[in-house]
Amino acid sequence: MPELPEVETIRQDLLPLxxxxxxxxxxxHIVDPHHRNLERAAGDRILGLSRRGxxxxxxxxxxxxxxxxxxxxxxxxxxxxxxxxxHPCVSWPLxxxxxxxxxxxxxxxxxxxxxxxxxxxxxxxxxxxPEPLGADFDPESFATAVARVRGxxxxxxxxxxxxxxxxxxxxxxxxxxxxxxxxxxxxxHEAERLHAAIRQVLGHGxxxxxxxxxxxxxxxxxxxxNQAFLRVFDRTGEPCPVCQTPIVKIRxxxxxxxxxxxxxxxxx
DNA sequence: CTCCCGTCCTGTGGGC
DNA sequence: TGCCCACAGGACGGGA
Numbered sequence: 001m002p003e004l005p006e007v008e009t010i011r012q013d014l015l016p017l018x019x020x021x022x023x024x025x026x027x028x029h030i031v032d033p034h035h036r037n038l039e040r041a042a043g044d045r046i047l048g049l050s051r052r053g054x055x056x057x058x059x060x061x062x063x064x065x066x067x068x069x070x071x072x073x074x075x076x077x078x079x080x081x082x083x084x085x086x087h088p089c090v091s092w093p094l095x096x097x098x099x100x101x102x103x104x105x106x107x108x109x110x111x112x113x114x115x116x117x118x119x120x121x122x123x124x125x126x127x128x129x130p131e132p133l134g135a136d137f138d139p140e141s142f143a144t145a146v147a148r149v150r151g152x153x154x155x156x157x158x159x160x161x162x163x164x165x166x167x168x169x170x171x172x173x174x175x176x177x178x179x180x181x182x183x184x185x186x187x188x189h190e191a192e193r194l195h196a197a198i199r200q201v202l203g204h205g206x207x208x209x210x211x212x213x214x215x216x217x218x219x220x221x222x223x224x225x226n227q228a229f230l231r232v233f234d235r236t237g238e239p240c241p242v243c244q245t246p247i248v249k250i251r252x253x254x255x256x257x258x259x260x261x262x263x264x265x266x267x268x
Numbered sequence: 269c270t271c272c273c274g275t276c277c278t279g280t281g282g283g284c
Numbered sequence: 285t286g287c288c289c290a291c292a293g294g295a296c297g298g299g300a
Binding site (some may be wrong): 255 | 291293294295296297299
Protein backbone atom coordinates (compact mmCIF):
# COMPACT_ATOMS: atom_id res chain seq x y z
CA MET A 1 0.00 0.00 0.00
CA PRO A 2 2.11 2.85 -1.23
CA GLU A 3 1.64 5.92 0.94
CA LEU A 4 3.49 9.22 0.85
CA PRO A 5 7.00 7.88 1.65
CA GLU A 6 6.70 5.07 -0.90
CA VAL A 7 5.35 7.33 -3.63
CA GLU A 8 8.04 9.93 -2.91
CA THR A 9 10.74 7.24 -3.17
CA ILE A 10 9.36 6.10 -6.51
CA ARG A 11 9.22 9.69 -7.71
CA GLN A 12 12.88 10.22 -6.88
CA ASP A 13 13.84 6.99 -8.64
CA LEU A 14 11.86 7.67 -11.82
CA LEU A 15 12.50 11.40 -12.18
CA PRO A 16 15.82 11.07 -14.05
CA LEU A 17 14.43 8.25 -16.18
CA UNK A 18 11.32 10.11 -17.34
CA UNK A 19 12.03 13.82 -17.58
CA UNK A 20 12.78 14.93 -21.12
CA UNK A 21 11.34 11.77 -22.67
CA UNK A 22 8.41 11.86 -25.07
CA UNK A 23 5.43 9.53 -24.54
CA UNK A 24 4.40 7.54 -27.57
CA UNK A 25 1.14 5.61 -28.04
CA UNK A 26 0.24 3.66 -24.87
CA UNK A 27 -0.56 -0.04 -24.99
CA UNK A 28 -3.33 -1.25 -22.71
CA HIS A 29 -2.85 -4.87 -21.66
CA ILE A 30 -6.26 -4.91 -19.99
CA VAL A 31 -9.44 -2.86 -20.12
CA ASP A 32 -9.96 -0.97 -16.88
CA PRO A 33 -12.07 2.16 -16.30
CA HIS A 34 -9.37 3.36 -13.87
CA HIS A 35 -7.17 4.02 -16.91
CA ARG A 36 -8.65 7.09 -18.61
CA ASN A 37 -7.78 9.30 -21.58
CA LEU A 38 -4.28 7.87 -21.93
CA GLU A 39 -4.26 8.33 -25.70
CA ARG A 40 -4.58 12.08 -25.22
CA ALA A 41 -0.95 12.20 -24.03
CA ALA A 42 0.58 10.41 -27.04
CA GLY A 43 3.38 12.64 -28.34
CA ASP A 44 3.67 14.71 -25.15
CA ARG A 45 7.07 15.34 -23.59
CA ILE A 46 7.47 14.76 -19.84
CA LEU A 47 8.67 18.04 -18.34
CA GLY A 48 8.66 17.11 -14.67
CA LEU A 49 7.53 14.55 -12.11
CA SER A 50 6.02 15.77 -8.86
CA ARG A 51 3.95 14.28 -6.06
CA ARG A 52 0.81 15.36 -4.23
CA GLY A 53 -0.11 13.12 -1.31
CA UNK A 54 -0.07 9.62 -2.76
CA UNK A 55 -0.49 10.85 -6.35
CA UNK A 56 2.32 11.12 -8.89
CA UNK A 57 1.91 13.97 -11.38
CA UNK A 58 3.84 13.92 -14.64
CA UNK A 59 3.91 17.42 -16.14
CA UNK A 60 3.19 17.17 -19.86
CA UNK A 61 2.91 20.90 -20.53
CA UNK A 62 -0.69 21.36 -21.64
CA UNK A 63 -1.67 18.09 -19.99
CA UNK A 64 -0.83 16.03 -16.93
CA UNK A 65 -0.54 12.30 -16.34
CA UNK A 66 -1.94 11.53 -12.89
CA UNK A 67 -0.92 8.19 -11.35
CA UNK A 68 -2.27 6.63 -8.15
CA UNK A 69 -0.75 3.25 -7.30
CA UNK A 70 -3.69 2.05 -5.21
CA UNK A 71 -2.80 -1.05 -3.22
CA UNK A 72 -0.41 -2.90 -5.50
CA UNK A 73 0.54 -0.58 -8.37
CA UNK A 74 4.18 -0.70 -9.49
CA UNK A 75 6.13 1.36 -12.03
CA UNK A 76 9.36 0.74 -13.92
CA UNK A 77 11.16 2.49 -16.78
CA UNK A 78 13.28 0.14 -18.86
CA UNK A 79 13.26 -1.55 -22.26
CA UNK A 80 11.91 -4.96 -21.20
CA UNK A 81 9.19 -5.60 -18.60
CA UNK A 82 10.55 -6.60 -15.18
CA UNK A 83 10.03 -10.38 -14.76
CA UNK A 84 8.22 -9.72 -11.48
CA UNK A 85 5.52 -7.73 -13.29
CA UNK A 86 2.98 -10.52 -13.61
CA HIS A 87 -0.03 -8.23 -13.92
CA PRO A 88 0.92 -5.69 -16.58
CA CYS A 89 -1.82 -3.12 -17.17
CA VAL A 90 -0.25 -0.44 -19.37
CA SER A 91 3.08 -0.27 -21.19
CA TRP A 92 3.93 3.14 -22.51
CA PRO A 93 6.84 3.43 -24.97
CA LEU A 94 9.11 6.46 -24.69
CA UNK A 95 11.03 8.01 -27.56
CA UNK A 96 14.44 6.76 -26.38
CA UNK A 97 13.50 3.06 -26.63
CA UNK A 98 12.63 2.63 -22.97
CA UNK A 99 9.09 1.89 -21.76
CA UNK A 100 7.08 3.06 -18.76
CA UNK A 101 5.59 -0.15 -17.33
CA UNK A 102 2.57 -0.10 -15.02
CA UNK A 103 1.84 -3.34 -13.18
CA UNK A 104 -1.11 -3.67 -10.80
CA UNK A 105 -2.11 -7.01 -9.32
CA UNK A 106 -5.28 -5.88 -7.58
CA UNK A 107 -6.12 -3.07 -9.97
CA UNK A 108 -6.98 -0.43 -7.41
CA UNK A 109 -4.55 1.95 -9.14
CA UNK A 110 -5.44 4.89 -11.38
CA UNK A 111 -3.83 6.26 -14.54
CA UNK A 112 -5.55 9.39 -15.86
CA UNK A 113 -4.59 12.11 -18.34
CA UNK A 114 -6.17 15.51 -17.64
CA UNK A 115 -5.58 19.12 -18.65
CA UNK A 116 -2.67 20.23 -16.50
CA UNK A 117 -3.91 21.19 -13.04
CA UNK A 118 -7.52 20.21 -13.75
CA UNK A 119 -8.23 17.79 -10.90
CA UNK A 120 -11.99 18.26 -10.81
CA UNK A 121 -12.50 14.68 -12.04
CA UNK A 122 -10.30 13.30 -9.22
CA UNK A 123 -12.19 14.22 -6.03
CA UNK A 124 -9.59 13.19 -3.47
CA UNK A 125 -6.81 15.02 -5.30
CA UNK A 126 -9.06 18.01 -5.84
CA UNK A 127 -9.74 18.34 -2.10
CA UNK A 128 -6.31 17.21 -0.90
CA UNK A 129 -5.09 18.66 2.40
CA PRO A 130 -1.65 20.23 2.91
CA GLU A 131 1.58 18.36 2.26
CA PRO A 132 2.64 17.10 5.70
CA LEU A 133 6.30 17.98 5.22
CA GLY A 134 5.55 21.41 3.77
CA ALA A 135 5.24 24.78 5.49
CA ASP A 136 1.47 25.01 5.14
CA PHE A 137 0.97 21.96 7.36
CA ASP A 138 1.17 24.02 10.53
CA PRO A 139 0.13 22.95 14.05
CA GLU A 140 -2.40 25.75 14.44
CA SER A 141 -4.43 24.96 11.32
CA PHE A 142 -4.21 21.24 12.05
CA ALA A 143 -5.44 21.75 15.61
CA THR A 144 -8.40 23.73 14.34
CA ALA A 145 -9.26 20.97 11.87
CA VAL A 146 -8.97 18.05 14.29
CA ALA A 147 -10.99 19.88 16.93
CA ARG A 148 -14.03 19.15 14.73
CA VAL A 149 -13.55 15.55 13.65
CA ARG A 150 -15.73 12.59 14.71
CA GLY A 151 -13.04 9.92 14.30
CA UNK A 152 -9.39 10.81 14.05
CA UNK A 153 -8.25 7.79 12.05
CA UNK A 154 -11.02 8.19 9.47
CA UNK A 155 -10.09 11.85 9.21
CA UNK A 156 -6.43 11.05 8.57
CA UNK A 157 -7.33 8.50 5.89
CA UNK A 158 -9.65 10.96 4.13
CA UNK A 159 -6.65 12.97 2.80
CA UNK A 160 -8.49 16.20 3.55
CA UNK A 161 -6.73 17.25 6.74
CA UNK A 162 -3.30 16.20 5.58
CA UNK A 163 -2.04 14.59 2.37
CA UNK A 164 -0.50 11.17 1.91
CA UNK A 165 -1.29 9.30 5.16
CA UNK A 166 -2.62 5.74 4.67
CA UNK A 167 -3.32 2.86 7.00
CA UNK A 168 0.29 2.07 7.95
CA UNK A 169 1.46 5.58 8.77
CA UNK A 170 -1.86 6.50 10.41
CA UNK A 171 -1.38 3.67 12.93
CA UNK A 172 2.26 4.63 13.41
CA UNK A 173 1.54 8.31 13.96
CA UNK A 174 -1.34 7.65 16.35
CA UNK A 175 0.85 5.38 18.46
CA UNK A 176 3.68 7.91 18.52
CA UNK A 177 1.19 10.59 19.57
CA UNK A 178 -0.37 8.24 22.19
CA UNK A 179 -3.85 8.62 20.69
CA UNK A 180 -6.46 5.91 20.21
CA UNK A 181 -7.53 5.66 16.53
CA UNK A 182 -11.20 5.86 17.54
CA UNK A 183 -10.77 9.18 19.29
CA UNK A 184 -13.01 12.08 18.29
CA UNK A 185 -12.13 15.75 18.57
CA UNK A 186 -8.60 16.40 19.83
CA UNK A 187 -7.56 19.18 22.17
CA UNK A 188 -4.71 21.51 21.39
CA HIS A 189 -1.94 19.46 23.00
CA GLU A 190 -3.13 16.24 21.40
CA ALA A 191 -3.29 17.93 18.01
CA GLU A 192 0.25 19.21 18.36
CA ARG A 193 1.48 15.75 19.32
CA LEU A 194 -0.21 14.22 16.31
CA HIS A 195 1.05 16.93 13.98
CA ALA A 196 4.64 16.27 15.06
CA ALA A 197 4.12 12.51 14.92
CA ILE A 198 2.80 12.60 11.35
CA ARG A 199 5.85 14.54 10.23
CA GLN A 200 8.18 12.18 12.06
CA VAL A 201 6.78 8.88 10.81
CA LEU A 202 6.51 10.11 7.21
CA GLY A 203 9.97 11.70 7.30
CA HIS A 204 11.50 8.50 8.63
CA GLY A 205 9.57 6.52 6.05
CA UNK A 206 11.20 8.54 3.28
CA UNK A 207 14.65 8.23 4.87
CA UNK A 208 14.19 4.43 4.90
CA UNK A 209 12.91 4.46 1.29
CA UNK A 210 9.42 3.27 2.18
CA UNK A 211 7.76 0.34 3.96
CA UNK A 212 7.60 -3.03 2.22
CA UNK A 213 4.80 -4.79 4.06
CA UNK A 214 4.18 -7.10 1.14
CA UNK A 215 3.94 -5.70 -2.36
CA UNK A 216 5.71 -2.36 -2.34
CA UNK A 217 8.86 -1.95 -4.44
CA UNK A 218 10.64 1.28 -5.28
CA UNK A 219 11.14 2.63 -8.79
CA UNK A 220 14.03 0.22 -9.36
CA UNK A 221 12.26 -2.89 -8.05
CA UNK A 222 13.96 -2.83 -4.64
CA UNK A 223 12.40 -3.41 -1.22
CA UNK A 224 11.90 -0.52 1.17
CA UNK A 225 13.60 -0.57 4.58
CA ASN A 226 11.12 1.06 6.92
CA GLN A 227 9.31 -2.13 7.93
CA ALA A 228 12.09 -2.87 10.43
CA PHE A 229 11.22 0.35 12.27
CA LEU A 230 7.44 0.05 12.53
CA ARG A 231 6.08 0.59 16.03
CA VAL A 232 2.70 -1.15 15.82
CA PHE A 233 1.62 -1.89 12.25
CA ASP A 234 1.36 -5.65 11.61
CA ARG A 235 2.90 -6.29 15.04
CA THR A 236 -0.17 -7.82 16.71
CA GLY A 237 0.90 -9.64 19.88
CA GLU A 238 4.39 -8.17 19.89
CA PRO A 239 5.40 -5.88 22.77
CA CYS A 240 4.76 -2.16 22.53
CA PRO A 241 8.16 -0.48 22.00
CA VAL A 242 7.31 1.96 24.80
CA CYS A 243 5.65 -0.13 27.56
CA GLN A 244 5.88 -3.79 26.40
CA THR A 245 2.11 -4.30 26.45
CA PRO A 246 1.14 -6.62 23.58
CA ILE A 247 -0.07 -4.77 20.49
CA VAL A 248 -3.69 -5.45 19.55
CA LYS A 249 -5.54 -5.17 16.26
CA ILE A 250 -9.08 -3.77 16.13
CA ARG A 251 -11.38 -2.36 13.46
CA UNK A 252 -11.69 1.40 13.19
CA UNK A 253 -13.20 3.22 10.22
CA UNK A 254 -13.63 -0.15 8.47
CA UNK A 255 -9.86 -0.67 8.59
CA UNK A 256 -7.56 -2.91 10.56
CA UNK A 257 -5.94 -0.74 13.22
CA UNK A 258 -2.96 -1.66 15.36
CA UNK A 259 -2.44 -0.04 18.72
CA UNK A 260 -1.06 -0.35 22.23
CA UNK A 261 -4.01 -0.59 24.65
CA UNK A 262 -1.90 0.96 27.42
CA UNK A 263 -0.31 3.90 25.58
CA UNK A 264 -3.44 4.56 23.51
CA UNK A 265 -6.38 4.22 25.89
CA UNK A 266 -9.71 5.23 24.30
CA UNK A 267 -10.52 7.88 26.88
CA UNK A 268 -7.17 9.63 27.09
C1' DC B 269 -22.98 19.64 2.53
C1' DT B 270 -21.15 15.38 5.47
C1' DC B 271 -21.05 10.70 6.91
C1' DC B 272 -21.37 5.75 6.26
C1' DC B 273 -20.85 1.74 3.81
C1' DG B 274 -20.72 -1.26 -0.39
C1' DT B 275 -17.89 -1.96 -4.40
C1' DC B 276 -13.92 -2.89 -7.16
C1' DC B 277 -9.79 -6.80 -7.45
C1' DT B 278 -6.73 -11.04 -6.58
C1' DG B 279 -3.53 -13.65 -3.60
C1' DT B 280 -3.27 -15.61 0.76
C1' DG B 281 -4.25 -18.33 4.66
C1' DG B 282 -7.26 -20.51 7.99
C1' DG B 283 -10.66 -24.03 8.67
C1' DC B 284 -12.58 -28.32 7.69
C1' DT C 285 -4.44 -32.77 0.37
C1' DG C 286 -7.60 -29.79 -1.52
C1' DC C 287 -11.39 -26.85 -1.56
C1' DC C 288 -13.90 -22.78 -0.03
C1' DC C 289 -14.43 -18.53 1.81
C1' DA C 290 -13.15 -14.54 4.51
C1' DC C 291 -9.99 -11.04 4.46
C1' DA C 292 -6.80 -7.27 3.13
C1' DG C 293 -7.47 -1.93 1.65
C1' DG C 294 -7.67 3.52 -1.36
C1' DA C 295 -10.82 5.83 -3.57
C1' DC C 296 -15.24 6.40 -5.38
C1' DG C 297 -20.14 6.79 -5.46
C1' DG C 298 -24.76 6.10 -3.86
C1' DG C 299 -27.92 6.65 -0.17
C1' DA C 300 -29.18 8.68 4.20
